[in-house]
Amino acid sequence: MRILVTGGAGFIGSHLIDRLMEQGHDVLCLDNFYTGHKRNIEKWFDNPYFELIRHDITEPIRLEVDQVYHLACPASPIHYQFNPVKTIKTNVLGTLYMLGLAKRVKARFLLASTSEVYGDPDVHPQPEEYRGSVNCTGLRACYDEGKRVAETLAFEYHREHKVDIRVARIFNTYGPRMLKNDGRVVSNFIVQALDKKPLTVYGDGSQTRSFCYVSDLVEGLIGLMNNDYIGPINLGNPGEYSVLELAKIIREMINPDMELVYKALPQDDPRKRQPDITKASTYLGWEPMISLKEGLELTIRDFQQRVS
Numbered sequence: 001m002r003i004l005v006t007g008g009a010g011f012i013g014s015h016l017i018d019r020l021m022e023q024g025h026d027v028l029c030l031d032n033f034y035t036g037h038k039r040n041i042e043k044w045f046d047n048p049y050f051e052l053i054r055h056d057i058t059e060p061i062r063l064e065v066d067q068v069y070h071l072a073c074p075a076s077p078i079h080y081q082f083n084p085v086k087t088i089k090t091n092v093l094g095t096l097y098m099l100g101l102a103k104r105v106k107a108r109f110l111l112a113s114t115s116e117v118y119g120d121p122d123v124h125p126q127p128e129e130y131r132g133s134v135n136c137t138g139l140r141a142c143y144d145e146g147k148r149v150a151e152t153l154a155f156e157y158h159r160e161h162k163v164d165i166r167v168a169r170i171f172n173t174y175g176p177r178m179l180k181n182d183g184r185v186v187s188n189f190i191v192q193a194l195d196k197k198p199l200t201v202y203g204d205g206s207q208t209r210s211f212c213y214v215s216d217l218v219e220g221l222i223g224l225m226n227n228d229y230i231g232p233i234n235l236g237n238p239g240e241y242s243v244l245e246l247a248k249i250i251r252e253m254i255n256p257d258m259e260l261v262y263k264a265l266p267q268d269d270p271r272k273r274q275p276d277i278t279k280a281s282t283y284l285g286w287e288p289m290i291s292l293k294e295g296l297e298l299t300i301r302d303f304q305q306r307v308s
């Protein structure tokens with residue numbers, strides 16, 4: 001199949017492309033390199049089944065493909081808050097153009113949505129039916145409200161134009177190729193511990209997160225794309241850890257003598273985050289396989305090569 005991956009030079013997109021190339025597909029990677037890098041995909045440059053397109057999805061584009069994995073959008077607060085209006089344009093205009101493309105060529109379209117659509121949740125763990133508690137005027141709104149509109153667009157294109165959609169709500173994902181400066185909790189702790197700097201815990205560290213290793217997530221995305229169930233469907237690892245626990249695990253793995261320092265919580269930081277993956281296991285037969293310890297070892301090894 002000819003498969004388009006928007007945001008394919010980014011963290012998750014590049015791992016997805018590795019898997020799709022290994023499966024023998026013809027892959028088009030589309031990216032504006034805002035947070036993505038050529039180094040993430042350079043191993044495919046000489047492969048005739050791989051094509052790289054530098055393009056910003058806030059402008060329309062015409063391509064002929066069978067499937068679209070729509071991932072283009074900065075995912076970490078540091079990057080999506082750098083230019084919030086651009087983030088909204090990427091989510092709204094970008095998704096609109098990509099749905100238009102899917103409609104024109106009758107391609108199946110998978111939206112990479114996010115657990116952020118649940119905001120700071122009152123229901124725990126979060127099932128897909130939970131409608132969320134999002135602050136529409138807060139600092140995270142450009143991203144989480146943007147993704148909520150992107151989901152709405154996907155469902156309206158499905159109802160009105162019969163576009164064959166899939167919607168994945170991705171929970172915190174980590175692994176090799178995360179950016180060193182993206183400010184997400186796993187990369188922050190690893191980089192600080194490798195740099196022999198104190199690990200920064202926001203708040204008292206009691207807020208919880210779940211962490212899905214990237215290869216598990218990629219299997220979930222491909223499973224959803226090739227399944228009849230359209231979603232929205234949670235993809236994440238239900239193992240729940242407090243941020244303080246995570247800091248201690250990473251400190252133990254890299255540098256047990258490192259200090260922890262505490263800073264104020266950022267605005268609208270969710271207190272809890274844990275996916276209910278009943279639907280993913282029922283409809284897709286999917287569940288994560290990689291333990292936090294294993295995944296962190298692989299991630300730390302990758303950061304060690306880049307940080308040193």
Ligand SMILES: NC(=O)c1ccc[n+]([C@@H]2O[C@H](COP(=O)([O-])OP(=O)(O)OC[C@H]3O[C@@H](n4cnc5c(N)ncnc54)[C@H](O)[C@@H]3O)[C@@H](O)[C@H]2O)c1
Binds near residue numbers: 012031037072
């Ligand atoms: N990583 C996570 O934990 C997580 C969690 C939930 C949802 N997601 C979603 O998964 C997708 C991929 O996330 P990621 O972690 O790989 O992030 P990332 O920042 O590494 O990748 C995003 C990619 O999209 C590209 N991009 C951004 N704006 C673009 C535009 N206007 N036009 C073209 N390309 C553009 C970037 O250059 C980058 O390569 C995003 O849609 C994100 O919202 C990620």
